[in-house]
Amino acid sequence: MHFMGIGAMDIGSRTAWDPAGVVIAIFIGLTFGSASAMLLVRLRGIASQLAAAGTLALGILGLHFVAMAALTILPAGAATPELTGAAPKLLALTVAFGAFGVVCLGFAAALLDQQIGGRKLAELKRIRALADATFEGLVIVRDEVILDINHRMIEMLDLRREDLLGLPANKLATNIGGLALLGKSGDPGPHQTRLQRRNGTCFAVQILVREVDFDGLPACVFAIRDVSIEERAKAEIMHMAHHDALTGLPNRLCFQERLVEAINQAGEAGSDIALIAFDLDRFKEVNDVHGHAAGDALLVAVADRFRDALPNHATIARLSGDEFAVILPNIPGRIEAIAVSQRAVNLVGKPFEFRNAVINVSASAGLTMFPMDGEDPDQLMQQADLALYRAKHQGRNCLCEFDPELGAIVHEKRSLESALKLAVEDELLDLHYQPQLDMDSGEIIGFEALLRWEDSVRGAVSPTDFVRLAEETGLILKMGQWVLVQACLEAVAWPGQERVSVNVSPAQFKQGNLVQAVQQALRTSGLHPSRLEIEITEGVLIDDEARALTLLQHLRDLGVSTAIDDFGTGFASLNYLRAFPFNKIKIDRAFMAGIQDDLEAQIIVRATINLAHDLGMGVVVEGVESYEELEVLGEQTNLLLQGYLLSPPLTRGQIPAFLLGSKSRRSRIVQACQPTNRRDVA
Ligand code: C2E
Ligand code: MG
Ligand code: MG
Secondary structure, X not given: OHHHHHHOOOOOEEEEEOHHHHHHHHHHHHHHHHHHHHXXXXXXXXXXXXXXXXXXXXXXXXXXXXXXXXXXXXXXXXXXXXXXXXXXXXXXXXXXXXXXXXXXXXXXXXXXXXXXXXXXXXXXHHHHHHHHHOOOEEEEEEOOEEEEEOHHHHHHHOOOHHHHOOOEHHHOOHHHOOHHHHHHHOOOOOXXXXXXXXXXXXXXXXXXXXXXXXXXXXXXXXXXXXXXXXXXXXXXXXXXXXXXXXXXXXXXXXXXHHHHHHHHHHHHHOOOEEXXXXXXXXXXXXXXXXXXXXXXXXXXXXXXXXXXXXXXXXXXXXXXXXXXXXXXXOOOOHHHHHHHHHHHHHHHOOOEEEOOEEEOOOEEEEEEEEOOXXXXXXXXXXXXXXXXXXXXXXXXXXXXXXOOOHHHHHHXXXXXXXXXXXXXXXXXXXXXXXXXXXXXXXXXXXXXXXXXXXXXOOEEEOHHHHHHXXXXXXXXXXXXXHHHHHHHHHHHOOOOOOEEEEEOOHHHHHXXXXXXXXXXXXXXXXXXXXXXXXXXXXXXXXXXXXXXXXXXXXXXXXXXXXXXXXXXXXXXXXXXXXXXXOOEEEEXXXXXXXXXXXXXXXXXXXXXXXXXXXXXXXXXXXXXXXXXXXXXXXXXXXXXXXXXXXXXXXXXXXXXXXXXXXXXXXXXXXXXXXXXXXXXXX
């Protein structure tokens, strides 16, 4: 522009240029122009823009003045100095092109700069979005001050970005000295700590620390994860692992830990501890008779009763099913321990109401003391169990103290258990058969199969004992199945068509495949279904009436008859006789023992016989031992008799001889119930 301007001047004279001056002027213009452009591209802010403008102005001025100095204006007619005639127009054009080039370059640089700036901004946005999208809170700290923070962190703390930017980093995570201190420690973590929200509540976090380059300078980035849900879940799992879900009491695991703790503390303080094991009496019956809902409600009520009866500092735990245990720390002595435990036994033993039914419960308890009886937690637990075991055997609803002799009794129970298991597995059990007499015809119409176990060491073990043990241990299922098949197989070999009655325990009844088991036994043995009778006790009916009814109906459909055993001793009411399709009822032998001297028993038995007959059921009187007992019944038809008076249970081999040789005894028994005879007795 400068050179073109000079060239266009029409001043009536000629001009001449000093080439060196021209070159220097252009050089100055280019240098300062470029410097100005560079300043604009590289630096931001007003100051740099001013500097760029100043540099450009210097460039323009420099070019202008130097170019002017290189110009010589010659009056018209003056001789043209050497060299200066060299095409000033060409020179001006060159300069113009140069300047144009510079301007183009400037534009290009500005365009490039804008593009780079845009890309940088987009990248910044992307990084911010990325940082905001993380599940972790991010805090960037330099020189102990918060430089930047992502959206998640703001959300977690429930604060605004402005509140946090520039804040001293130690204001966060104050309980571990603050974030800045954490950064300085050089430990990358994870660190567990708590942060505070705006409303003052705290939450658990996990922090990871890393050194980063932030805006060209080193800084610390803290990745912070809210772990409060995990912490809560962990706490819940811990609680569940240490507590019983039903009653909310500590469980066995927790109890053992607390016992160790209590013993350590008492050892240091020189104080005494009482350890008491409790067990509900006949809890299984409550479950069987009133159902599991009643059983659960009872357990909850018992837990509450324990809480009421025992001091606040006592640990009350539910160890399993109906087993509870208590630690009484700082107990002054044995007498006080007994008094507290007795109070608990009494309170638990109060009747319990469930859905309008009154359930009578009681508890047995075993007591042992630290350090008098023992100092080892396991040993103390065992001692309390032994004392409890004795309480159970002393008629329940009582408290027993530990006595060293008890160990032997418990040991015996355990060894009986394993011996029974072997006997069931090796089929060392046997069946005896007790005949049933038809009082009308004088014929033996059937036999009840009764389990016998002759242990090599103990001799004959009572079925009442080992059947209960088998029920407790679950062995009863295998044992019952064996009885069913064996009784059918043996009955097939009997000379006549007598029926075989098989006792089925509640566990078998509830297991669900009783009908299939009966079918299989009949198939395996080839016994006609009409020759099989299933005896069940009253208790199984009440648990699940609908199921029991279906099962009994299925058995009946198979052609198998059913009898209700031990009638009058369980929980069932006469109502069940109406509701359930039994073929027979068996009046328990407890009513028959000494009935001749027991007016009440006589009334009950007679009424039961009449009721059963009215409902179309047969009646078996069990456990008749003497004529006196029999005669009391008076004239009865449709009555079956089972008892020692007729015969004790017989071995398989004794049956044929009994059937042949018992005729006179049978007719004597039948005679005893004849009307004439009754008059004689009267
Ligand atoms: P239960 O079913 O009521 O059996 C009748 C019990 O009364 C038998 O006792 C029998 O020997 C006894 N008994 C019969 N007549 C008289 C008598 O005149 N006087 C006296 N005092 N007792 C008499 P056992 O054999 O000791 O069986 C006791 C209980 O063991 C049975 O009572 C039954 O509940 C259970 N049991 C026996 N065998 C089995 C079995 O195979 N399966 C199941 N689940 N339980 C069985
Ligand atoms: Mg029976
Ligand atoms: Mg019976």
